[in-house]
Amino acid sequence: MTVRRLAWALALPIALFVLWDLAVRQRWVVEGIIPAPAQVAAAWYTWIFGTATTSLSPYSGTWLANVAHSTRRVIEGFLLAAALGIPLGVFIGWNRAVARAVDPSIQMLRPIPITAWLPFAIAVFGIYDASARFLIGLGAFYPIVVNTTHGVRDTNLLLLRAARMLGAGPAAVLFKVVFRSALPSIFTGLRLGIGVAWTAVIVAEMIAVKSGLGYVLWDAYYVGRMDICVATMFSVGLLGFLSDQVILRASRVALRWRALEAHG
């Protein structure tokens, strides 16, 4: 990136930050409706590191614990979704009988947004981790299973024939050809899935569980701590970004041959 493009790229964010800061300091907006960047930074700092003196703020030093709660739920739900979604997707894509038995039901349940299942989850699983795990797992399950199915179905017929004429049996065809060829699509599903997982964990924690970043977000809103609200949003954004990068990196390693293909 050239210096000029970098300057352009940074122009708007910096302008926005300055505008944001000015708006609050000069009281262009009604006081208290939005915290200034410095205020958010300070609140975030205290939230992470606590204060030397004992503080009355319930948020002091609790950041890590809340991040840990949310992250654990996301990982659990996501792994559950992947463990169910990938094999099921392979079966649906590979075997027409399985596809006919299972696929329509998945397609019919898919338009129901996960938020609509939330009260049901609370009713059945109660205000516990299980509710969150159910929601996250369900949310991440759909993109994973759908993309896996597509990947398997789109396996090039010629490659299947090539494998068979070279003497590959069903297991070799499935693992050495079909699975490998579906892998790019599976990774796309995993990336979409992790995005949904973070959305789901926020909703679940806002309503159904009493810990984690989503809980803090809603709690801070209720007591009017907008600085903590914004700090939470950026925290979740950061975690979402990092987890996406992890999957992206993993996919680059696993799909090295494909990067070459794209560059020609």
Added chain:
Amino acid sequence: MATDTMVMVSHRAGRLGRSPWARRALSLIGVLAVWQLIVWANEAVGFMNPALLPTPAGVVRGASEQVAEGILYLDVLYSLYRVVLGFLLGAAVAVVLGCSAGSVRLIEDFLDPPLEMLRPIPPLAWLPLFIFWFGIGEPSKIYFTAFVAFFPVYVNTIEGVKFTDPLLRRAALSLGATSGQMFRLVTLQAALPQIITGLRLGFGMAFLALVATELIASNAGLGYRIMESRNYFKVDWMVFGALMIGLIGFTIGSLIRAGEARLLRWRPRDEK
């Protein structure tokens, strides 16, 4: 058609359900049967509180109760009004911005960094801020829905506009197209499939967001009804509410799909 073996399977499965609708119905009946079996098993063994386990019959009863009380009609109307208005608002802004950013590099360089910065934040995390800013009434719900619908539409529009086949651009140039004609007759047309994909995704997200706002801060709408039913432990009503939301999502999704099929008749079959 993925495998040779699949072709052989299809011959055998052919007798079972010839039309796709018959197969879908069969699959659904299967799900209902399994559900009913679980309920009966629970009655026999009692692995969970039967009050928490909805039954197919219960859901049907819940539906008729809601119709009889006249609340279903109002709930659907409220939710539809909010989601459609919010979605249209968000999508319109997104298509306009996406087209500008996709065709003018300067605009993209300008818009991209802040949007990229905000994108990893799950849209639902903005909900408290929106309620805080726009109050608990209709505006906050509609704006929030619009905001959530914006991102998928915007991202897809940019992609579609930016990655128009350069060969088609060249062809149009050498036939004498001006830049206005190029955008209207080539770029927009070529980007249309991707824009429609964005609209579909955007609608899904918008609906998810709307239900969240209705769960948390509302006194009408399908999401509100589900939450209220939870307070009275009407599990049947809750499941019916979820199915109702799914039905609306499916219907509008199908409408978009039908529009897509009509607008994109020119696309080769194998590109779906």
Added chain:
Amino acid sequence: MGYLEAAGVRKTFEVEEGEPTVAVEEFTLSMAEGEFVALLGPSGCGKSTVLNIMAGFLRPSAGHVLVEGQRVTAPGSDRGVVFQEHALFPWMRVLDNVTFGPRLRGVPRRERLEMGQRFVDLVGLTGFERHWPRQLSGGMKQRVAIARALTNDPKVLLMDEPFGALDAQNRRMMQDELVKIWAATKKTCLFVTHSIEEALLLADRVVTMTARPGRIKAVHEVSLARPRDDAAPAFVTLKRELADLLQQELPEEAGRVAGAESRGKRP
């Protein structure tokens, strides 16, 4: 001065590391009005680069291209282009594709449809006006692409390996068609190809290029009467001559191993 004139054209491409690659060097060619010239060369010899410069898609690093004395600076409707991958607008039916050029110029609908119909008939697609491109075979798509270029009534027709993606028999049929179409329209044509036979079947002059950097290696007049018989002794002799010329242009080990045709890029 020729009708289409390229003088001292040179084109270099920047690469990420090291010296810029020279794709074309000292390319000078003068074509008379109504002449059919074939540009022949191995793949990667820069013959498409020459065509792209003439079309105005690329700017020459040095030298210039003139059409009727007018300097080429950008793509324009005076130079119709037919691409290897047909480049039809997939969202337009055959007749809409063919009449796209007049539409851009604001020709009234009825009038332009009449113009289009003439060329649809000329390329032998009568009855296919309402088809979508996806419903056509490769050969038919190229017919549409040719009709589209001709309907715009360009001064020059530039063709970039238009039949390269067709099978041998369809290619043969299209070559015969093109000879007829050319005879009917008398267009000035520049035709890029890597097939010796194709060049000899179509062109008045065959310009052979060297491998990278592309320069003109030889120019052959083809004085055989059309339609030409590719098994006639005179044809075969000329073909052999050109084949020997091109053989010299294959990379060193290619005759035996052809390893060099790999792009040789390491990650």
Added chain:
Amino acid sequence: MAPAVELRGVAKEFAARGRHVVAVESIDLAVAHNEFAAILGPSGCGKSTLLNMVAGFERPTRGQVLVEGEPVQAPHPGRAVVFQEAALFPWYTVLDNIAFGPRTRGTPAAQYRPRIDTLLDVMGLRGFERHYPAELSGGMKQRVGLARVLIMEPAVLLMDEPFGSLDAQTRSVMQELLLTVWERRQQTVLFITHDIEEALLLADTVSVMTARPGRIKTRIAVDLPRPRSLEVTTSPRFNDLKRRLLALVREDTFNPGADHAPRAR
């Protein structure tokens, strides 16, 4: 002794989107041991269908396909195929692609290693062992495709327009390479092509197919001396044969819609 490949009254029909399509009809063909047999026809004439039935990818609707006197049931490494698009596994390196067959059959590495070594040299692939297919040009991919089946030492080699998507110069190089390999190995080859010159240059016999529904129209013997090289294409005999074949192919009057027949998958 039974012919290496034999087709008896073979027909293949498809149901494509509700329509009934006859791809090939009453095909009778016998390929002798160590014969290089070319099948020549326009696209969509069903010549690939014919090859797919010999390979075992598709079953004939009527008639019998026999290899070494045995009916063909399923794909088998003894009837290896080189496809037009090479069909290499993009996620494997050149070496892993070549070793795919022996590995899936559980052949010990010590047994196939030396053969890979020889093939890398013969096919001119030395130095490219660790490349992925995406890094190779079309000609190089086809070399790998050929090496991948030669390592299985198939009794019959099936080639489906293997050089159809290469440019003219690379195609010549590959044709000469195939000639060298075949003249050294002498094995049965069934070679599908739409290129008259290619058929004449390589094959012992050329069977001409008609457009849909595909039938074998004529079969001519190519009596050009071996070993052959590209030089043979200038000989009068070659051009006589070429003119004859061209006339045969042209008899199938083409109209713009001729190649428009619905494709069977």
